[in-house]
Amino acid sequence: MKKISSVEEYIETQTNFSDALTLLRDIINSTELNESIKWSSPVYDLNGKNVIGLGAFKNHFGIWFFNGVFLKDNHNLLVNAQENKTKALRQMRFESINQIDKNVVLAYIKEAIENQKLGKEIKPKKTTKKDVIIPLELKQELESNSGLFDAFKLLTLSKQREYCEYIDTAKREATKQSRLEKIKPMILQGVGLHDKYKNC
Structure with missing residues (x-):
């Protein structure tokens, strides 16, 4: 599989949802977040801390919030991709460009940025070397x-x-x-x- 080197290139590969991803990208880029490619997908960070990602799958596309668990989610738009496994990450999924409400999406992104500035994040729990869990x-x-x-x-x-x-x-x-x-x-x-x- 060819390595993705730019966000434009990533969007071009998602032929089903390229227009919708471009719209979401424009909304994200209207904020102070920094755009880059990580794990072959667009990721947006604030001072080196990942805030959101942009992605498309077979039947849907959307934004994932790295610390989405802290978002108020007033519009019930967020889903937990893996219940009981994913602690912080939340996805905002869409199936067509018509479902995107620019103002609502921007409000969620701005809240995520504020949360990052406040240092709201779930840190992975470290198990100490001393812990021996006996089956x-x-x-x-x-x-x-x-x-x-x-x-x-x-x-x-x-x-x-x-x-x-x-x-x-x-x-x-x-x-x-x-x-x-x-x-x-x-x-x-x-x-x-x-x-x-x-x-x-």
Whole structure:
């Protein structure tokens, strides 16, 4: 796929919605946002912080607001692309140019700019290196076997994490159980899951 190097080029590739995208672009460019191409799509930022993006898909086009969760959304125009997964991002979708109300769109964009100036953004939650999340199957085994529990606690955090991920990534319950049986003697020996490869 050819690399997109300009917003004009991106709009030209979206033949179904090129006029509508041009209209939205003109509305956005009437504000103080800076226009660029990121991830092969038009993105608009304020002092290096992404505020909105412009894009088209098979059946719709629109604007996405990077921190749209903070918008008042008085006209109920925003959708969450992935419910329960997307925390901050919101999309304003259209299916035809006739649905675009310039004044309403501009009001949403201006509110997004103000929110960015106020520093309203959801920062990704950082998990600390200290956190070891023990899957339920392993937890139950450790609780019912004090020798195994003591041996597990003596392992380094990285070895504990390796075992937890090994159980957690198994899709089927039967696989989890067979993996559990495999690692129990290894834990009791105080070795890590990948130790035999590390010494090669």
